[in-house]
Amino acid sequence: MLLEVRWVTTDDTQDFGRSLGALLRGGDVLVLTGDLGAGKTTLTQGIAEGLGVRGPITSPTFVIARVHPSLVGGPALVHVDAYRLGSALELDDLDLDADLDASVTVVEWGAGLAEQLSESRLELTISGDHVRTAHLVGVGERWDEILDALVPAG
Ligand code: ADP
Ligand code: MG
Numbered sequence: 001m002l003l004e005v006r007w008v009t010t011d012d013t014q015d016f017g018r019s020l021g022a023l024l025r026g027g028d029v030l031v032l033t034g035d036l037g038a039g040k041t042t043l044t045q046g047i048a049e050g051l052g053v054r055g056p057i058t059s060p061t062f063v064i065a066r067v068h069p070s071l072v073g074g075p076a077l078v079h080v081d082a083y084r085l086g087s088a089l090e091l092d093d094l095d096l097d098a099d100l101d102a103s104v105t106v107v108e109w110g111a112g113l114a115e116q117l118s119e120s121r122l123e124l125t126i127s128g129d130h131v132r133t134a135h136l137v138g139v140g141e142r143w144d145e146i147l148d149a150l151v152p153a154g
Pocket of ligand 1: 007008010035038039042
């Protein structure tokens with residue numbers, strides 16, 4: 001299943017993230033790809049709002065990963081920046097205070113490093129200088145209905 005969406009403004013990106021976040025559950029893994037400034041963290045801010053987790057969501061460049069606990073009794077958000085990782089991401093090695101099966105894991109710069117985290121994952125690539133185009137590819141059956149629900153109206 002594949003979905004392409006366009007985001008003109010920062011708000012568009014965050015709105016989409018909010019809709020996506022509201023559909024996620026524990027164990028879900030998202031792999032975000034795109035150049036510096038593409039909007040990966042902006043999207044993650046929206047996802048965090050949709051999930052109802054404690055912010056703020058900032059670029060975790062110096063810490064590799066942050067855990068944002070739920071404020072609504074739902075899954076926590078594990079926000080990872082794999083930019084500095086030289087080899088495949090092993091979240092167990094990070095000693096996070098989180099149950100990963102019960103958390104939503106979003107990995108920026110995760111392509112080539114985070115795929116082995118889960119056989120079921122959403123791969124999202126953002127491109128474009130002004131208007132952002134995002135390509136979403138769901139790996140695993142789980143994502144079909146989620147991507148269906150995110151098809152823009154009209
Ligand atoms: P990344 O995490 O991919 O490096 P950020 O989300 O940190 O990118 O930064 C994206 C920057 O681009 C922000 O300053 C944001 O306000 C700006 N921006 C402008 N238009 C958009 C858009 N449509 N979507 C996302 N960010 C946008
Ligand atoms: Mg970022």
